[in-house]
Amino acid sequence: MPNKIHITMFGQFSIAYRDKKLCENEYRGSKMMLLLQYLISQRGREITQNELIDLLWSDSKNPANALKTLVHRTRAVLDDMIPDGGRLIAGSHSSYTFIESNECVIDSSLFKEYINKAEDESLSRTRRISMYKKAISLYNSGYLAVTAGETWVQPINVYFHALYNSAVDKCAQLLYPMGKFSEIITLCERATMLDQSDEKMHANLIRAFVAMGEYERAAKQYNYIRTYLMEQYGAAPGAHLTELYELTVKPRNDVQNNLDAVIGDLSGDDSKERKGVFYCQYEIFKYIFRLYKRESMRLESKLSICLVSAVDNSGNELEDIKLLEKAMDKISFSISNSLRMRDVYTRYSRSQYLLLLLEADESSFNGIEERIMTRFRRSKTMDSVNVNFNFKEI
Incomplete structure (x- = not known):
């Protein structure tokens, strides 16, 4: 799509058109980037002048004039990289809005579009998995990750992260009956790198490890999340994860007729048993x-x-x-x-x-x-x- 305007909201914010690119790291902390991020995040809604002034300035003597100058400069930058790019910011003086034209490809919009398609149960399992994977591949270290500390970004970030975790979990559920355990592990390990506390991701990993016969890795995964939750939140894993561990990590696949073996399994190593309480x-x-x-x-x-x-x-x-x-x-x-x-x-x-x-x-x-x-x-x-x-x- 060479003539499309590609806007990246996940990870580092950027706007790209053909061989030109406006990157957040080149304008770190600039009001122009913050203005663009806010208008694009609130696209489809008219943003009043006062709302933008509250966002961008706290001590300017003439904030209305400063906003007018900033909008003019931002439109000029867009015009330099995109033919008539300034038109993407509509309005003047009292309110402004970002126009999501047909040329715009915004990753967060695509992300939701793919997830909506994936949740259509009339589609084949393979097609749904494909849609989930496309959505998951777009998500990169959170919504406006560099600006995530801004108060207005936080609820949007939480919303998209919840969608991402849900997409990974649902994709894993679809992959499991197909025996695609390695794919589940790849998806969920990446998800735990972004959010270590989501117990569903660890449960999916434990199930996949057990299905592959890798009980030691399953045990390590459970012990890792148990230690992490205790250290970070002072809490133990939920009942679902603990029961999964108890029922699956130690394999009991064969019919057992030797009660001495059962008693030995129940008792463990008595020599290592702690005396007392x-x-x-x-x-x-x-x-x-x-x-x-x-x-x-x-x-x-x-x-x-x-x-x-x-x-x-x-x-x-x-x-x-x-x-x-x-x-x-x-x-x-x-x-x-x-x-x-x-x-x-x-x-x-x-x-x-x-x-x-x-x-x-x-x-x-x-x-x-x-x-x-x-x-x-x-x-x-x-x-x-x-x-x-x-x-x-x-």
Whole structure:
């Protein structure tokens, strides 16, 4: 399309016509580029003079005249690279708008067009995959990535990134029954480079690795996202991702008739089993809690929980992440050496552990706290860390 005006909104903003190109990196921080980006982003809508002044100037003595001069200069630059290019900016004085003529090819518009076609379920699977791939190939490091810090860009960026993630996920779902596991991995690994926290991408990768028999890579993928979510957000992976890991990463494809083998699989390596209180991931903890709660109701036995939090002197989460992790390791060690073998605990958030205490009630809470804190306070490097205990009998 040699006579088309190619406008790139994903990644680095640019306008290209034949062998001429207006690039953001050549005019970094210029008001002309910001004006073009805003008008193109809001194309089809008349932008008032006051709206543009608020966007571009905060301290100009004569902003209306400055805007008029800027629009004139921008039209002149467009005229130099595109025949009658200045016509793309319509209006004068009171309002302006960008005219998306037939010659314009805007990547963000194409992106949505391809996705709309891909979501037409009347098309063949192959055709839908082709449309999704075309859309995905256009998306490059976010909408107006260089200007992403601007307040007005952020909601648009979020919108397009959500569309991109959805397109990758839906494309992966279409590829899976066809056995195109390598393609799924390529698509989803690129998506995780742009957004590490999207659990759907990691779930797709785990499924693809398992389907290819690469269980070690699947396990590494799960451990990576679990660690990342805990470090960045103080949260564990969602139930869907955890259940996927539990059900698929360890292959159980054959009919098993040897109960000794089953028991061995359940028990693991007893020599490596930690003595004392049992530690598990939060999703497993929830199942254990429900089981113990049912048992305590049936037997009318005592059951309590406790939140153990690492905080600063003001009762807030520690800002020093390295100190927080050291404190959490020390608290974990203190818990594991202070409670009984039938008790259970888990990492509840970045700064909290959750304890499940059997045969414990209000009369034993002080003793439990004292045992844990006695071990914790043996480390003098933890003097600036406070540990809060919040007990509740079930």
